[in-house]
Amino acid sequence: MPDTLPARIGDALRAADAGLDASLERLFNLLRIPSISTQPAHAGDCRAAAQWLAGELTGLGLDASLRETAGHPIVVAHAPGGGPDDHRPHVLFYGHYDVQPVDPLSLWHSPPFEPKFEGEGDARRVVARGASDDKGQVLTFVEALRALRETGLELPVRVSLLIEGEEESGGANLPGFLADNAEELACDVALICDTDMLPGRVPAICAMLRGLVGEEVVLRAADRDLHSGMFGNAAANPIAILARILADLRDADGRVTLTGFYDGVPVIPEALRAQWATLGLDDDAAMLSPYGLSQAAGERGFSAMEQVWVRPSCEINGISGGYTGDGFKTVLPAEAMAKVSFRLVGTQDPDAIRSAFRKHVTDRLPPDVTATFHPHGGSRAVSLPLDGPWLRAALAALGEEWGHKAAVVASGGSIPVATLLLDTLGVETLLIGFARADDRIHSPNEKYDVDSFHHGIRSWIRVLAALGTVKADA
Amino acid sequence: MPDTLPARIGDALRAADAGLDASLERLFNLLRIPSISTQPAHAGDCRAAAQWLAGELTGLGLDASLRETAGHPIVVAHAPGGGPDDHRPHVLFYGHYDVQPVDPLSLWHSPPFEPKFEGEGDARRVVARGASDDKGQVLTFVEALRALRETGLELPVRVSLLIEGEEESGGANLPGFLADNAEELACDVALICDTDMLPGRVPAICAMLRGLVGEEVVLRAADRDLHSGMFGNAAANPIAILARILADLRDADGRVTLTGFYDGVPVIPEALRAQWATLGLDDDAAMLSPYGLSQAAGERGFSAMEQVWVRPSCEINGISGGYTGDGFKTVLPAEAMAKVSFRLVGTQDPDAIRSAFRKHVTDRLPPDVTATFHPHGGSRAVSLPLDGPWLRAALAALGEEWGHKAAVVASGGSIPVATLLLDTLGVETLLIGFARADDRIHSPNEKYDVDSFHHGIRSWIRVLAALGTVKADA
Numbered sequence: 001m002p003d004t005l006p007a008r009i010g011d012a013l014r015a016a017d018a019g020l021d022a023s024l025e026r027l028f029n030l031l032r033i034p035s036i037s038t039q040p041a042h043a044g045d046c047r048a049a050a051q052w053l054a055g056e057l058t059g060l061g062l063d064a065s066l067r068e069t070a071g072h073p074i075v076v077a078h079a080p081g082g083g084p085d086d087h088r089p090h091v092l093f094y095g096h097y098d099v100q101p102v103d104p105l106s107l108w109h110s111p112p113f114e115p116k117f118e119g120e121g122d123a124r125r126v127v128a129r130g131a132s133d134d135k136g137q138v139l140t141f142v143e144a145l146r147a148l149r150e151t152g153l154e155l156p157v158r159v160s161l162l163i164e165g166e167e168e169s170g171g172a173n174l175p176g177f178l179a180d181n182a183e184e185l186a187c188d189v190a191l192i193c194d195t196d197m198l199p200g201r202v203p204a205i206c207a208m209l210r211g212l213v214g215e216e217v218v219l220r221a222a223d224r225d226l227h228s229g230m231f232g233n234a235a236a237n238p239i240a241i242l243a244r245i246l247a248d249l250r251d252a253d254g255r256v257t258l259t260g261f262y263d264g265v266p267v268i269p270e271a272l273r274a275q276w277a278t279l280g281l282d283d284d285a286a287m288l289s290p291y292g293l294s295q296a297a298g299e300r301g302f303s304a305m306e307q308v309w310v311r312p313s314c315e316i317n318g319i320s321g322g323y324t325g326d327g328f329k330t331v332l333p334a335e336a337m338a339k340v341s342f343r344l345v346g347t348q349d350p351d352a353i354r355s356a357f358r359k360h361v362t363d364r365l366p367p368d369v370t371a372t373f374h375p376h377g378g379s380r381a382v383s384l385p386l387d388g389p390w391l392r393a394a395l396a397a398l399g400e401e402w403g404h405k406a407a408v409v410a411s412g413g414s415i416p417v418a419t420l421l422l423d424t425l426g427v428e429t430l431l432i433g434f435a436r437a438d439d440r441i442h443s444p445n446e447k448y449d450v451d452s453f454h455h456g457i458r459s460w461i462r463v464l465a466a467l468g469t470v471k472a473d474a
Numbered sequence: 475m476p477d478t479l480p481a482r483i484g485d486a487l488r489a490a491d492a493g494l495d496a497s498l499e500r501l502f503n504l505l506r507i508p509s510i511s512t513q514p515a516h517a518g519d520c521r522a523a524a525q526w527l528a529g530e531l532t533g534l535g536l537d538a539s540l541r542e543t544a545g546h547p548i549v550v551a552h553a554p555g556g557g558p559d560d561h562r563p564h565v566l567f568y569g570h571y572d573v574q575p576v577d578p579l580s581l582w583h584s585p586p587f588e589p590k591f592e593g594e595g596d597a598r599r600v601v602a603r604g605a606s607d608d609k610g611q612v613l614t615f616v617e618a619l620r621a622l623r624e625t626g627l628e629l630p631v632r633v634s635l636l637i638e639g640e641e642e643s644g645g646a647n648l649p650g651f652l653a654d655n656a657e658e659l660a661c662d663v664a665l666i667c668d669t670d671m672l673p674g675r676v677p678a679i680c681a682m683l684r685g686l687v688g689e690e691v692v693l694r695a696a697d698r699d700l701h702s703g704m705f706g707n708a709a710a711n712p713i714a715i716l717a718r719i720l721a722d723l724r725d726a727d728g729r730v731t732l733t734g735f736y737d738g739v740p741v742i743p744e745a746l747r748a749q750w751a752t753l754g755l756d757d758d759a760a761m762l763s764p765y766g767l768s769q770a771a772g773e774r775g776f777s778a779m780e781q782v783w784v785r786p787s788c789e790i791n792g793i794s795g796g797y798t799g800d801g802f803k804t805v806l807p808a809e810a811m812a813k814v815s816f817r818l819v820g821t822q823d824p825d826a827i828r829s830a831f832r833k834h835v836t837d838r839l840p841p842d843v844t845a846t847f848h849p850h851g852g853s854r855a856v857s858l859p860l861d862g863p864w865l866r867a868a869l870a871a872l873g874e875e876w877g878h879k880a881a882v883v884a885s886g887g888s889i890p891v892a893t894l895l896l897d898t899l900g901v902e903t904l905l906i907g908f909a910r911a912d913d914r915i916h917s918p919n920e921k922y923d924v925d926s927f928h929h930g931i932r933s934w935i936r937v938l939a940a941l942g943t944v945k946a947d948a
């Protein structure tokens with residue numbers, strides 16, 4: 001048997017199995033640190049969690065350190081290697097050690113920072129704040145490194161880690177840190193472990209994240225509020241004009257009407273549609289019924305999941321104008337406001353869409369009415385090449401571990417760090433997570449299944465081995 | 475010369491002229507009473523103003539009394555007469571003795587309840603809170619009764635007065651009082667002196683008031699707010715649906731699209747349009763430019779004034795939904811709300827229009843979206859027959875006094891008491907006032923021109939004489 005990882009992967013998996021109890025004990029240790037990043041009283045706890053991680057990584061032979069920011073420190077660690085003769089692919093693992101606040105405390109069945117097991121067999125789970133989001137998920141990767149180390153072989157890939165402490169509190173310091181340390185953090189592909197599997201233990205890689213364009217528009221007509229009896233009909237009503245403009249944003253088939261809006265929107269590969277159908281993800285009612293809805297409301301011809309995952313959207317997120325309190329006031333208001341967002345896919349251009357929206361509005365303004373625009377962010381969609389080598393390798397590895405073909409999924413929302421890694425480091429991200437939909441992240445009684453943790457560790461062993469076979473310049 | 479009023483009207487007018495200084499002195503006495511109805515501390519002052527008026531009317535030979543309500547007292551007075559042999563038309567004069575608060579006091583050039591003259595000649599005016607609204611206007615009628623009394627002749631009409639003290643504070647007690655005393659207050663026509671003349675000393679009678687239907691609609695989709703990234707496109711957006719429904723309320727020509735909406739909307743008589751054109755009332759820019767507008771926004775083919783005075787309207791008075799604070803929140807809200815009002819003319823039916831609006835909404839609801847409606851009042855338009863004898867007689871009388879053909883005008887808003895008199899007593903109202911657009915009612919430095927007061931008194935002498943010639947059952 002050659003002394004290489006692909007040949008000896010069983011040793012690493014067995015080490016993970018044998019070490020599971022010790023791995024869980026280490027997870028409990030990390031969970032006992034109340035690293036609530038948004039609460040200043042817990043700043044010391046945040047630092048303690050960072051130090052704990054740096055200590056563990058140092059113990060695994062990595063060069064790990066705390067890097068100071070204006071907020072909580074960032075843990076950066078590099079496994080040995082690099083240099084001109086090191087041709088292994090270089091992966092950067094991202095996670096976060098901070099957690100959400102715990103209130104309302106009264107709804108917890110046990111203290112949030114005293115981790116405990118609940119349930120038996122397949123249902124056995126760790127209950128604590130951060131068990132899933134993101135301490136449990138982060139440690140799947142760390143414990144995979146430990147099991148790989150026990151084989152005595154060199155890691156199949158070069159590994160760096162970046163574990164921040166402000167993901168739950170705005171993340172204001174990460175962009176600057178990435179920009180300042182782009183050279184040190186340069187890599188071939190990024191890995192994030194902060195997402196879910198699909199129901200039924202189906203492993204999944206999130207390969208597409210929609211982009212976002214936010215716009216606020218204020219329409220103004222008369223120079224003051226008027227009495228709607230004395231002026232109604234004669235004076236322009238900015239609410240009515242805004243309603244028309246917003247109504248015109250979609251046609252009868254639910255398609256967005258902005259000029260050029262669909263430029264760069266890719267056709268959904270048939271293989272992907274087929275996979276989603278096989279997984280039952282084309283069942284609109286199943287997706288929507290938990291929220292009191294039954295039908296996909298948007299673009300005709302696409303399932304609800306497709307509408308959210310791989311089709312662009314236009315939503316009105318807020319609107320106000322005139323009198324909105326109790327009772328009635330016969331006011332004809334001077335202005336009306338709407339907040340509108342567009343979700344982008346493929347190569348849709350945020351700037352072009354912002355311009356098209358503004359033109360849509362100004363083209364529809366009647367005399368005496370003006371529009372003022374305020375931009376609220378803009379980002380392109382992030383997506384992995386669906387037939388790229390990183391994705392293919394990781395999918396195959398996950399499929400072997402879980403006994404089910406791994407799914408390529410998407411997220412309708414944005415994951416800012418993925419966008420940031422693309423924009424700052426120019427690197428694609430594989431979003432691979434083992435959380436479950438019922439993990440109650442951000443809520444009382446957060447949990448992480450022992451099954452997620454155990455097979456999460458094993459998954460990373462397989463994924464790293466698989467990524468090690470990819471030519472980095474492929 | 476026969477001893478009848480038409481023949482001896484000159485005597486009454488001369489008496490009014492000769493008594494002007496004494497009339498102004500009485501006006502000053504009433505203005506000194508700070509009868510601010512909305513401020514509990516002034517309840518005694520309101521009663522004092524009522525008592526002052528009852529005293530004056532008693533002095534003029536009327537049977538005057540204070541009638542208690544749950545709020546401020548109402549003055550009711552009847553001139554002698556009545557009975558089976560009294561064939562004179564019976565008029566009921568309505569006015570109010572209460573005034574608006576005076577703040578901001580710092581903007582007054584002189585104390586608001588210390589009336590004083592300002593200006594000379596044609597510009598001479600009385601400055602005080604209530605000088606115009608409505609004490610000055612009420613006293614034009616009282617002083618006309620005094621001048622008529624000095625002729626020694628019987629009044630040309632039977633006269634009753636109803637002068638309330640809660641017009642500026644909600645008027646909650648008037649409807650019940652009118653209903654309870656409908657028999658006592660029965661009359662042939664009502665007179666209200668609480669409106670303006672047109673610019674250039676053009677007398678005017680307001681003969682048309684628009685009605686009102688108020689509706690609030692709340693649309694609900696999902697059973698909670700959703701993340702617009704995670705659900706945008708797939709989940710129904712109640713703001714977008716509301717925008718479509720509201721946009722559909724008018725067509726491209728500005729006409730309201732509700733089924734049957736224009737049933738009962740009268741054609742504007744050509745004579746009226748011609749009169750308004752002669753008076754320059756068809757100048758849209760002149761009407762709108764004080765408010766930063768230049769063009770009539772509503773129904774194509776009508777001037778701004780026509781749109782407000784004699785055409786029905788649909789206005790959105792308020793709208794809200796989703797996130798409307800600073801910044802941006804990618805929420806897909808569970809509900810959205812709008813407050814909508816319709817202004818009615820002619821015989822448009824409030825109930826039918828409310829039903830048509832609700833049908834308009836429910837017809838446009840997509841699956842999963844529900845609408846809840848809350849009614850906010852409904853009243854028919856009030857209008858005088860434009861060729862009726864009361865209006866003809868009063869117009870002629872005003873034209874003689876002011877040396878300018880009197881105009882028939884309208885109000886786009888409702889005047890609740892006119893609606894109340896129609897609904898409770900079944901009687902039409904002539905709205906005849908002598909206020910000017912620059913009287914600053916409800917504002918600091920309110921004034922009433924001595925010209926308005928003097929010729930107002932003379933106007934009522936002529937109007938009462940003219941109404942006396944109308945057959946009450948005509």
